[in-house]
Amino acid sequence: MNEPVFERSESVAVALAPGVGIGLASSDRRWSLPTIDAAATFRRIHERSAPRWVWWDRATAELLAEARVPIDRCWDVATVHRFMHGGWRTPLGELWARHHGLSLEDLPTMGQLDLLRATDDEGNPDDPVRPDGHLRPEWLDGGFTTSPERLADWAALALQVSIEQDQRLGDLPDPERARSSARSESAADLLCAELSVHGLPVDEPGATALITDLAGPPTHSTADADAVRAERDEPVLAALRPRSEVNLRNPAEVKSMLRRQGFDLPDTRAWRLEQLRESSPLIDALLTWRKAERIATTYGHEWLASHVDGGRLRGEWASSDGAAGRMTASAGLHNLPSMMRPIVRAETGHRLVRADLGQIEPRVLAAVSGDRALIDATVQDDLYRPVAARLGVDRELAKVAVLGAMYGATTGASAGALAGLQRSYPVAMAFLEEAAEAGRRAEDVMTAGGRRVRMWHDPSTEGDLDRAISVAASRGRYARNAVVQGSAAEFFKVWAITVRRRGRPLGAEVVLCLHDELLVHVPAEHADDAATMVAAAVDEAAHYWSPTPGVRFVADVSVVERWSEAKG
């Protein structure tokens, strides 16, 4: 039981439906169990034998998360499909059609009045696949749950697709790496199901107090709400000479108001206003207003009421929703303002292990490009110091230059340092430039783990050369960033699922994933062991994930009660 969760093992597919039963399928048989409490029964099956469980998509993962079935190894067909083809969520009917090369034009939809098809041979309604090869929409729409036998048939189809996916991953440049990615990405999706179901521990009374302090009291009527809003607006309106009733929530009105007050600005973005803050009480009031308005509208009492329940903040987690396969989360879980982070607090008798990877993107660039000089720089805790020394510039400029190279900056100081980067780290820079060039040509690029990142064509550029060039340039920046950010996302997920797995004996639960940061909720008596485990998991993840040996990854790990507590 010590092998990593993404190694190969025997596969058994499962489909389950509460109140109906469980369907199972292996390479040589399929069987079913009628049972009311499908998830709890499945838990016992899993405890007896733990193969690599195969399922269609998140729906199954969520049932298993709700039942707290401790699964490490899985294969999520929809997740692997996204990995292979790029893009966002794909409904199963469409996934099946793409997988089998069927036309998406005649993709059946549930409840459509298809008069032309009405007399066609619809085949056997107990067969999930129609004569035309498409999945039967009635099955997709819950029909697979109507009997234990159907669940077994449904599981068997998932198994079949998973085997074909595994074969097709063999066509990628590095088949074993791609298959390993498919497995780790599947485990990450299961982790996302758990994050969605279980949530992040939050100090609810503390949150109410903080929001009241920052944005005003909760309101119970629209008049009440209007009054609180007017009170929030007052300091800004009072600073106007002469006073006027400007709608602060309309950027165009704010811009013309500022022009009348003597500030002629191209837009009213905060970084632009910030420079004027010292010299103008009005600008200061406006910036303060924006902060408070942000809390009130996005992270206010309504937000708390709709997303926090029983002391847990819940959102929808996606394991590879981003362009390059990053995790995403709704309900503000990924963009909670730092001033609100104190509300994230360990439950009684527990601690949070807070860990973040240091300088993850340049280290990933070293790993995926294999640039010897950059790999050498990863030995240092602060990678930018040796880079600065080699470039002969200060650390801040070195940092800006490296980040700029990965983001596609073309102007300013970072562009000035680009020539130096190209001389000192030619392999890494050539790697980035190659990705950018592919992007400009509208060719898909691939992350280190083998995820396809789709490029796009913009038909509206026909005949408009300037616009065509500008769109190509933005694709170049996108591709340049995607090969680093997407690869970093893969490494992060391997780390996260390793922590999930290794934390189980300690009762440790991953409660937040934030691109390079993890929060782990753990009983207080195991907090120190969990912290040690999380740090060790970085090395374990690097060992399995990194395409180049010798790249050092670092993490800052501390045990805290609240997320906001200083790094230790």
Place this chain on the structure above:
DNA sequence: ATCGTAGGCGCC
């Protein structure tokens, strides 16, 4: 009414 877009801003 519902949808998409833009300006804006939070986080990485």
Place this chain on the structure above:
DNA sequence: AAAGGGCGCCTACGAT
């Protein structure tokens, strides 16, 4: 130091 990559989500507004 410059304002580049990703995401979610708010308001306002114009289109359908």
